Amino acid sequence: MFELDAAAQLVRLLVLIRRQLDGKTGDRRSYEKIRSSLRYIHTHYSSPITVGMLAQLEHLSPSRYSAVFKACTGLSPQAFIVNLRLERAEELMTQTDLSLKQIAQMAGYDDQLYFSRLFKEHRGLSPSAYMDKVKGIRRQADGGQKL
Secondary structure (H helix, E strand, C coil), rough: CHHHHHHHEEEEEHHHHHHHHHHHHHHHHHHHHHHHHHHHHHHCCCCCHHHHHHHHHHCCHHHHHHHHHHHCCCCCHHHHHHHHHHHHHHHHHCCCCCCCHHHHHHCCCCCCCHHHHHHHHCCCCCHHHHHHHHHHHHHHHHHHCCC
């Protein structure tokens, strides 16, 4: 009797494992459905991008594309693009001495005020406060090297 119960439990466990593996394979196939658009986003993040454009690249409807994209990345296409643009802006702030207006434009935002509001909303600091913080860290690092 015990062996029969153990065998039944083992079969249930194997079924669960198989379902998990099938789910992961499905995610991989879904990723294939958005690979071209991810490449496009990373290459053209500073240009206007719409979900319709991305869906067209992948030959999906905008609603289906959004669902597949979110299943693969955990973010909506719009949130992914905003996050990528803000990451690029942070890189520019830390690695260059460009003005805030130039950084906003290079990150894909023509309106510096909108960029600033978005940056503060997502990063918790205004871009100018972030840049001041970065410059302070640079000064400390430079001062530490001179000693």
